[in-house]
Amino acid sequence: MFTVTFISKKGGLEPALVTSVQSAWGGGDAVWLALDEAAEFEVARIPDNRWEVWSDLQDLGVDLVVQPSEGRRKKMLLADMDSTMIQQECIDELADEAGVGERVAAITAAAMNGELDFDGALRERVELLKGLPESVIGDVLDKRITLMPGGPVLLATMKAHGAYAALVSGGFTAFTAAIAETLGFDENRANTLIADGGELTGEVGLPILGKQAKVDALEEITARLGISETDVLAVGDGANDLGMLTRAGTGVALHAKPLVAAECDVRIYHGDLTALLFIQGYAWDVFSNC
Template sequence: MYVATLLTNPDKNALEQTLVDSLRNAWGGGDVQWLSPDEAAEFSLSGLPDNQWDVWADLQNMGVDLVVQPANGRRKKMLLADMDSTMIQQECIDELADEAGVGERVKDITARAMNGELGFEGALTERVGLLKGLDEAVIDKVLAERITLMPGGKELVGTMRANGGYSALVSGGFTAFTAKVGAELGFDENRANTLLAEGGKLTGDVGRPILGRQAKVDALEQITVRLGLSESDVIAVGDGANDLGMLGRAGTGVALHAKPSVAEQCEVRVNHGDLTALLFLQGYARSEFAAR
């Protein structure tokens, strides 16, 4: 058995019952269950529809996300999340670069790296090198003034924790940011790279080894073994090329507002919903959400 989930941006509530009913009828689905009025609904299917991706493309033009997944085991026991442009709305290194006066140069490298056009490690060291000499105190300034949480993050982490789930924040960014964001959202642990500083100034380098694509896969393996879970028990979320390894290994890998080159390699794509989409995909109704 499979489950088809339709959802939309919670600020727009643009999911129409006639649309859901017509798709259920066309696919011969079971009764529609509304997880949130005008926002998210699901119905069961006995098999995968042949025209799933054609319908998906049509719905994208209507601001609606569609995910079809196996019904068995979709409620997960662990969340593994990227941070930049996933749990927060910014790329931390880009914000630091703006403060250092090299914003445009760094943003171009970031975009190319996230699209998979550049190797992550080389792109990271090149960008960090441009921050050499920046006052270390700027990190706190950026955290206070420039970093905002992605909508739905507190509900996602809070609901999974309330239901016995474990949450890990694993980023190719920096520990100074993951520590703050992880604590604010209620993550159980966080992993990232360490910006090096001397005399209150950034040295233009990061600690080794550099945490990139493989390190996210390693985190998935290590944490699941430690907790006695299987990789199928994990829901992972990210947006960039360096997230593809963990997204492919996790039981459910969600490409959230991802770069097109990344999204096309993932079966679960959320382009319109926020982080609460990960709860709807697990069958949680909005009435079951818990915020930290």
């Protein structure tokens, strides 16, 4: 069996829409996970016109996910940080403080779209931060970084049901450590900005954590926990996330670049991070930290 899940911004999901698709696809009884926000029903097979319906629903501000019913509730969350668990790209915010914001943001966008080699693009951007006071990192965290909506609820709910959570970023440990502590991740991995005498040197610690390192984290952590990669829900938005997204049991492209979304069966554009709970079958009344 397969579960069809509809997710919209709060108040944006019409019962008539759910009923219409349910009837067309021969679905079972609809279950509302959150009033006017999320609903699901089961079907015996994946409908042939799934992506046509998905495309039509985009115009209505509704995300549609079709996935196997068995095993959809996961034992581990593996998450990217920048533009996933937070709303910014940390290196772009640092670059703005250094007066090279537009230049670095353009490189970031190209790297996340898969147009540039991630390692080379990271080195190039970090080099432009040379001489920036190390104290600026704390200022950026305090004044510029905001959590992605739904993140605290996602972490609290999955952990309350026994899941493990790992934050794995191509960004920097100075940020992942703080975000991991705030949200309750069990561990975090990222790159290291090198500083000397209170200033950034324009260098990044080796080895650089990029696309393969995220796959390595998936393999290493699941092996350590004694779980399967199919037990993992991974979420990200950029090209360097594709390896872990396609290997995990459920890979979620969250507000993702077109290249990334095209490779993932689970695409969330309209819901916030609580959408990752709805697709696992969690109803609003069991959410934690609401």
